Amino acid sequence: MTMTTTRVPAAVQWARGLLALVASSHLVVPIVMFAREGTLRDEIAAQHPDFGADEVARSAAIAVTSGAVFHGVLLVVCLLLTWKLAGGRPWTRRLTTVSQLLSVVFSVFSWSSSAMFHVVIPLVGAVQIAVVVLLWAPPATRRFFTE
Incomplete structure (x- = not known):
């Protein structure tokens, strides 16, 4: 009986690690938003001086x-x-690519709506682009997802 095991390429392992880092950012962002809701209220009030205190509070809560x-x-x-991703199924690479690229696009909304994450958004975006590159560029990775 012969058993064949496919080794997960280093680029896929790196992509998985970076994707876990991106996941952690998605955990931290809502926590920071909740903790700094007062700052968010101040930003909303500055952007919309016509809002009353109740509307600012409601907007921040939303x-x-x-x-x-x-x-x-x-x-x-x-x-x-x-x-x-370690399973090498093509759908995982496609879904990872689409989700990360859409997330980069959606980050433009976050950038424009609050200065709270201006330092983090470009860093996370660069990591997301790196994940996509690692899943498509190296020949060993392409083979891994087509075998």
Whole structure:
């Protein structure tokens, strides 16, 4: 009886590690938003001077809740893909690529809506692009997902 095992290429292992790092950012963002809701209120009040205190508070609560839901979904997706990428299934590479590139696009919204994460957004975006490159560029990785 012959048993064949496919070794996970180093680039895929790196991509998995970076994807886990991205997942951790999706865990941290809602926590920071919740902890700094006062700062978020101040930003909303500055951007919308016509809002009353109740409307500012409501807007901040909506931002925190929607941020928690959005980043919670991305956290689950990233963790699932971190685990599944080692299997070499083509759908995992495609879903990782689409999710990471869309996340980079959506980060433009985060950038424009609050200065709270201006330092982090470009760093996480660069990591997400690196994940995509690691999953498509190296020949060993391409073979891994086509065998």
